Amino acid sequence: MKNQLTILLFLLFYINGYSQESQYKEYSYSEFFKMIENEQDSVFVLKDALIKYNSKTDLRFRVEADPNQKRDSSYVYRNDIVVNKHLELSNVQFVYNVNSYSRYFEGVLLDIHFKKSILLEDVKSLYLQYCRFEEAFRYTLSNCDQKFSNKAGYDDLANFEYTDFSSSFSFYNNCSNSSLQNSQYFLENSFKPAKKESGFLFNVMGSRFFLFQGNTIANYGFIFYSVSNNSGRTRIDDNLFDSDFIHISKTNQAGNFKWIKNRYTSPVFLELDPFSAGDEVDWNQFEKGFAAYNPLVNYLLKTINRYPVQISEEERNNLVKQYLDSVRIYDEGAFTDEISIKSHFYSYFRSRYNTSIANKVYIDLKDFETQRLAILYKENKSFEGFFTWKINQFLKVFSAYGTKPAKAVVFSMWVILLFALIYLFFPNSWDKHGKNRIIDRFSFFFKYMNKNAGIHEVYLEEQKEELMSYDTFKNLITNSKETVPKFFSFTALPMYKWAISGTKLSAAILKRMDIMKGTWSELPQKKRFWKSILLTGAFTIAILFDIFIKMLNALMLSINTFTTLGFGEIPIKGLPRYLAIVEGFIGWFMLTIFSVSLISQLLN
DSSP, rough: OOHHHHHHHHHHHHHHHHHHHHEEEEEEEHHHHHHHHHOOOOEEEEEEEEEOOOTOOOGGGEEOOTTTTOOOOOOOOOOOOEEOOOOEEEEEEEOOETTTTTEEEEEEEESSSOOOOOEEEEBBBBBEEEEEEEEEEEEEOOOOOOOOOOOSSEEEEEEEEEEEESOOEEEEEEETOOOOOOOEESSEEEESSSSEEEEEEEEEEEEEEEESSSSSEEEEEEEEEESSSSEEEEESSSSSEEEOOOEEEESSSOOOOEEEOOOSSOOEEEEEEEOOTTTTESSTTTTOOOEEEHHHHHHHHHHOOOOGGOOOOHHHHHHHHHIIIIIIHHHHHHHHHHHHHHHHHHHHHHHHHHHHHHHHHHHHHHHHHHHHHHHHHSSSSOHHHHHHHHHHHHHHHHHHHHHHTHHHHHHHHHHHHHHHHHHHHHTTTSSGGGGGGGHHHHHHHHHHHHSSHHHHHHHHHHTHHHHHHHHHHHHHHHHTTTTTHHHHHHHHHHHHHHHHHHHHHHHHHHHHHHOSSSSSSSOOHHHHHEEEHHHHHHHHHHHHHHHHHHHHHHHHHHHHHTTTTTTSSSBBBSSSHHHHHHHHHHHHHHHHHHHHHHHHHHHH
């Protein structure tokens, strides 16, 4: 008895399903538009129908299948089909064919001009190309279980290519629980309403394959764009979203998600779930910034008890600006949601080992945190709060929050050079002549020009005191040959020669470069001009060398102090001694920042 009841129920279900499909009236594409033309009313209504391609009468609705086809900017519209009636289609299936032999799509709404509003409910397999819509376009798909025989291989498909929409646009596909091969293609369409107060509403759920590429959405008062519960491939690529208010939602995305190269003319308000490893996301597309959508809605409901679409454009823009500038920083809940959105991007790029972009996201996240720390300090002033806030600012300037160790090195170089400039004008124990270096150089040349001796003799005379100490050592060696072991006299003499070799070498070089023979006053008048040029040149070179040595000493002193080497003393006196302590503290701090930043980048 039980088996008989089961068979009876199956037969009833089969008969009911067959009779339901048999209720659908069938029309060719030509017949469909003929019916619209013959309709006496201003509104054309059609329900429960199949629009099938007829190879004998519907050649007008056939296009060549070109996989590399792009929108042709020079396309000449035919204007042979103009629909001047409001259309209301419900539960209508446009059955189109893919003729693989002749490479044609058969059953395409090609080059149709719709002058009135369009309302489509549960319309399936709609293929548009080079169409124009002057008034509101609304598409709703909620009955996703009805199947038809479609030679294209899809039970539900929306394919919009190179089509222009000049008014409000709404597209809502909710087939998340359907077994249909649900796909949507939007390729190089133009959504540009004549009135800016028009809205753009787009919601796709449960798509097996979704492509939204090369489209222009501009001059809308608001844009709401949502994709969710898609189990297959989703691609949102190279589109322009031009509006003062843009909302993008991506939730419960199970399949492959590609979101790249889009352009947004204002900050984007996002609803996001974490990205998966197979997704492809472009950070640079958010040049104008982004923010969390849900806390904005909460703020609007709390403030004026209305949603974004219920507010005038001017009022919405003012409230949005207020939210972006202050509310999301002051309000703890909004701040938490904003950080969560940014963390999705940070985690995604780190998981793909894209350190460069991950660092950019991290800097953006830390900038936002620094703004929050400033607010917390103003609300509750304390040393800990002040220090935490300022250390964040310091880390931003000098190491980009630890993401750029090179910034710490560059800043360290500037600190070293600044302190070296200070040390340059103060004497230190590293500089043998100190501030008298230039005066000593003048004295040397005065002696040379007034003394009847070569320049090397003047030089040796100035080195006399130092040489005398070495001569004393030489005499000691000579007088002790017989009284000490030969080892000492044998090794001491080379040491003496090495000690005076530098002075002897300098004297030899100066002898070969001697400019004058005798004194300046004894030179003939005709030689004085050239000798004057040579002497001035030699003096300038000597002065430049002295300045270079003094600068080098100051630089080495600054490096020594900055790196906190110290050598057990501070080789400088006066005020710079205290500045050296400050430089040492800065150096310790900057080198620590550099080390931590470098280790952090190595670990990443």
